[in-house]
Amino acid sequence: MNAPASINIDPEEVRAAIAAARTEIGKAVRGQDRAILLTLIGIVCGGHVLLEGPPGTGKTLMVQSVHAATGLDFARIQFTPDLMPADITGGMTLVDDGTGRPRVEYRRGPIFTQLLLADEINRATPRTQSALLEAMQDGAISHDGRTEQLPQPFTVLATQNPIEMEGTYSLPEAQIDRFMLRIDVDYPTPEILAEILIATTGLERPQLSPVLTPAQILAVRDLVREMPVVSAIPLAVARLASATQPGAPGADPEAGRVLRYGISPRGAQSMLLSAKAHAFIAGRNHVSIEDLRAVMMPSLLHRLQPRFEARADPQAVTKLLTRLFDKHLGSI
Known part of the structure; x- marks a missing residue:
């Protein structure tokens, strides 16, 4: 499926649809407005998102609510140590051809969808985790000597629990780098938690409506990429990246x-x-420094590999990145 030409899409209509999706998702996921916004940014950019947080903070609910608010085709894979690559991508299977004779046929796996929930992704072995790499990078699966494209738009929303180590496998650096954003899903405040308790311990359940269509998501990707950027910003971002190497x-x-x-x-x-994408959703037609600041940590922090000595100070990498941002981008 090809993206519709952006000239045929009203930008204000798409912005309104994204705002409506944020509202719909917020009906089910309370107190996570920033995480909702960043998740939608990942989707409209065509990137993949890693949701990280303690158990019970609504990571899986977030993905299910995104599905309900967008109408994207949806599949869920519960990652476990015995999950095999073919359980994700599919494989060759013997089937009856209708005459009683078996034949080999490729059966698609759950990855052939538009929105894939990779739940507790760090519970699967590295071999199985790597089965996602081609799909995440190329939007395609290779099998039986040919390449098959995945449905578009295609996004992987993965969850992982950072505080539990037993029975988990750290994601390879190459796979971490393929996630456009890593989003922290934190514990709610006492006030928000009280709202959650009231909303989830009664008989009523929020009913979410699809308000952002797959066609709009494909179209907004063109609109986002067409957004002009002053030449000083890409150069400053490049200098920031080089300064960390x-x-x-x-x-x-x-x-x-x-x-x-x-x-x-x-x-x-x-x-x-x-x-x-952050600027577009905010209603601006250009990128500002505040847009870059808003997405800096989710887009960069998980890609930086700290030295062993730096792990004694959990904030060392964050402090470095903040200082470099202010140095290279703060004066633009």
Whole structure:
């Protein structure tokens, strides 16, 4: 399916649809407005999102609510240690051809959908996690000597629990880098928790309506990419990325002490593209520094590999990234 030409789409109509989707999702997921916004940014950019937070904070509910508010085709994979790659992508299966003779046929896996929930992704083995890589990068699956395209729009929303280690496998760096955004889903405040308790312990359940269509999502991707950016911003983002790369020309002296690896080109692309989407949703026709600041941590922090010594200070990488942002982008 090809994206409709953006000239045939009213930008205000799409903005209104995205705002309506935020409202619909917020009916079920209370107190997570920022996480909802960032998740929708990932979807309209065509990226993949990693939702990370303690159990019981609504990560799975968030994805289910996004499905309900967008009307995207939906599939869920519960990742477990015994999950195999073919359980995700599908595989060759013996089937009856109707005459009593078996034949081999490719049966599609659940990844052939528009919105895939990879629930507790870090519970599967690295071999199975890697089955997602081609799909996340290329939007396609290779099988039986041919390549088959996945439905569009296609987005992986994965969840993981950062506080439980037993029975989990850390995501490979190559796979982490393929997530456009990593979003923290935190505990709610006492006031929000009280609202949640009232809303979820009674008989009534929120009924969500699809208000943002797949066609609109495809169209808004063109609108976001067409957004103009002053030339100083891409250069500043590039300098920020280079400053985090130990040993690179222009690297910050502190980066070598804190980081093993810095921001990849894909990370810089993710930051600028998600800033464009943030500006579009806010109703602006250009990218501002505040748009970049709003998406900096979700788009960059998970791509930085701290040194062992830096792990003694959980805020070391965050402080470095904030200082470099202010240095390279703060004066634009």
